[in-house]
Amino acid sequence: MFDSRFRRGEGVAFPLRQYMRCREEFSSGLFHLVLLVAFTVVLGSFGRTLNGLFTRHGDSVNPAWRWVALAVLGLFILSVLRRILYKVTELRDLRHEMQALKEEMANSSD
Numbered sequence: 001m002f003d004s005r006f007r008r009g010e011g012v013a014f015p016l017r018q019y020m021r022c023r024e025e026f027s028s029g030l031f032h033l034v035l036l037v038a039f040t041v042v043l044g045s046f047g048r049t050l051n052g053l054f055t056r057h058g059d060s061v062n063p064a065w066r067w068v069a070l071a072v073l074g075l076f077i078l079s080v081l082r083r084i085l086y087k088v089t090e091l092r093d094l095r096h097e098m099q100a101l102k103e104e105m106a107n108s109s110d
Contacts, residue, residue, distance in 0.1 A: 015101050015104045015105045015108065016105060018101055019098060019101040019102065019105065022094055022097055022098045022101065023098065025094060026091060026094050026095065026098065029087060029090060029091050029094065030091065032087060033084065033087045033088065033091065036080060036083055036084045036087060037084065039080055040077060040080050040081060040084065043073065043076055043077050043080065044077065046073065047070060047073045047074070047077070050069055050070065050073065051066070051070060054066040054069070
C-alpha cells in the first residue's frame with residue numbers, strides 16, 4: 001500500500017540513508033554490548049557469592065552440588081561470552097560497512 005523509500009537502492013541520498021541506518025544500528029548494538037558485559041560481571045559476582053555460600057553453609061551438603069552449581073553458572077557465563085564475541089564481530093562488520101558507505105558518499109559528491 002505504502003511505497004517505502006528504503007526498498008530500492010536508487011536515488012542520490014540512498015548511501016546517506018543507509019549510513020544513518022547503520023549508525024543507528026551501531027549505537028544500539030554498542031549499548032547491547034555494554035549490557036552483555038555488565039551481565040557477565042553480575043554473573044561472575046553471583047558465582048563468587050554462590051561459592052562463598054557453599055563454603056560457609058555447605059558442610060552437610062554433598063560437595064558435588066557445589067561443583068554442579070558452579071559448572072552450570074560457568075556454562076551461562078560462557079554462553080554470554082559467546083554472545084559478546086558475536087556482537088563484537090557484528091559491530092566490526094557494521095563499522096566496515098559504514099566506512100564503505102562514507103567512501104561511496106565522498107566519491108559520489110565529486
